Amino acid sequence: MDGEKISRRKPRSDGQRNRQHLLDTAKAAFQSGETDIPLDEVARRAGVGIGTLYRHFANRDALIEAVYRNELDRLAAAATQLAGTHPPVEALRAWMLLFVDYIAAKQVIAPALNGLVGGTCALYAASAEIIKGTIDGLVSRAVKNGDIRPDLDPLDFLRALVGVSNVAAAPGWEASARRLVDILIAGSQPPTASQSRT
Amino acid sequence: MDGEKISRRKPRSDGQRNRQHLLDTAKAAFQSGETDIPLDEVARRAGVGIGTLYRHFANRDALIEAVYRNELDRLAAAATQLAGTHPPVEALRAWMLLFVDYIAAKQVIAPALNGLVGGTCALYAASAEIIKGTIDGLVSRAVKNGDIRPDLDPLDFLRALVGVSNVAAAPGWEASARRLVDILIAGSQPPTASQSRT
DNA sequence: TAGATATGCGGAGGATTACTCCGCTTAACA
DNA sequence: TGTTAAGCGGAGTAATCCTCCGCATATCTA
Structure with missing residues (x-):
């Protein structure tokens, strides 16, 4: 066929x-x-x-997708490299910050990621699995190491990052994005010494 | 003039x-x-x-803005009401969850918020101050009460919520959004018993 | 109630943009 | 060097945004 x-x-x-x-x-x-x-x-x-x-x-969307595809693939490749050289939670943190830097340099990614995590439009579908697999690998490694609560969907992090990248046009967005990365990691730690909600 | x-x-x-x-x-x-x-x-x-x-x-954008304006104003009104009936951090949390529910019911808000926090396009400019003031009031109250670290920009929360709302089309997004709200609040608590990152 | 008039209605049409089609050009192969 | 098909270019079609202006009607005055 x-x-x-x-x-x-x-x-x-x-x-x-x-x-x-x-x-x-x-x-x-x-x-x-x-x-x-x-x-x-x-x-x-x-x-x-x-x-x-x-x-x-074929059309405007196809051109846009082709532009974004390349950027996403490079981001995924960076994750693989980080996972091999850093302890789990550090790799996750480093990748998320790299993500922020990457967006800072080239604001092209945001719509691609939006379509990626949204998943409804067929656009970016090819890269979706790559990036999802990337964040999944980073998070699950951190979970196994006891740095991250196991009841979290790895996609949650991706969704939060997508949000950050979508507002990349605002003036103080970059510092805000870095703070959010730390907040996310801090809020995702298992309740060892501190008391978690409920 | x-x-x-x-x-x-x-x-x-x-x-x-x-x-x-x-x-x-x-x-x-x-x-x-x-x-x-x-x-x-x-x-x-x-x-x-x-x-x-x-x-x-006047044009397409003006129509879209008019549609979204009303929704944003209603969201801001709800925050005022919550602040009067809940303790600070609970009001913040409740409003963020309300935010999620609101988006779940009517997915119209996302682009409006995107333009709002992004701030570059003149669209939605009128409602921007209202929503910014809303989240600012909720967060600063929680900070004064010692529930939230004082070094956070209230807009950080808004940016994260915008991110969530932008991926509202994905299948499991709603549960993810609720988890993110808790992660954000947990990660924003001051370092009392637990150890915060550097 | 009836006349005056400004507010608002409607859709034809100009401008802009997405996309198609087909004859011509040129790089790859024998 | 000749053959061939992959690729080029841009005129033309369709769809969409937005403007313009004559017509209709709701509000006001007497």
Whole structure:
């Protein structure tokens, strides 16, 4: 059923180059706040025709997704690296802070994550499992180590981070985001010495 | 400079009625997920012409804002009431949970709050101060009572709630939101018996 | 009640944007 | 170097936002 078209030829070099130009142009535009830039304009800035844009990306959403996919994958890769070099709860904390830094540098991620955790729209569906698996691995390792209460859904952390990233435009947001990371970790510790609610 | 036009006549009854019809129609559409419904369609469903819609609401954003304004104001009113009947930290907690319930019932609020805390777009600016004042009052009362660390920005809580509300579409989001409220409160307590992070 | 008039209604239509289609160009292969 | 198909470009179509202006009617005055 899954008719995979096997191409005998190597993909054309100019095609790949144009595709990359389009991605770079769109990413730059989104980062600078031009989120609803006309696609004609994206094509023009990338130095290609509008037809070429639509050849590579079926519609606006497909282009946006392609831009965000790459960023999310890099974030997931960082988590794997952190998990190998830090104790569990530190890895979790470090990744969440990295998350914040990442958003600080490139505010492109927020909508992607929103769609990711929301899960309703088919957009970003491909990366969803990767990121979910990432946070799941970090949290479950911290739980096994006794640093985090076991009754928490790892997705809770992701949801909180998504929230932070969604308000990235506010002036003092970055400090706020760092505080929230610590609050989340502090509030998720098992009730050893302190008294938890109820 | 602020040339306020003083109208001698009472506003026409049909005008007010049509405006309300438009608001109700738009609200219903947004709640049912038709967020990018054409405005022509909104006007049609409301039984008025497109010109009438634009007479009452300058553009799409103005219509959306008008829909959300009312919801936010009601939320702020609830906080005032809670503050008068509950001890500080309980009032904060109750309001945050009410927030969650409110979103559960009507998922209309999320984008409004996003714009509110983000602050960049002029949208929702009018309600921003109201909600900010609301959370500020709740948190500062809890701080004075010694339930919450004093080094937290009240907006942090708002930002976290906005995050929760932005992912309201996911299946298990409601339980997650409640857990997050408790995590936030637990993580915000002053370090009395337990040891806080650095 | 009837006339005057400003407030409000309605929808045609201009401008903008998303997306399609198809003939031409050019990189990959023999 | 010739063949071939992958890829390019932009004119054109459809959908949507928003404006404009003549017509209708609710409110006010007498």
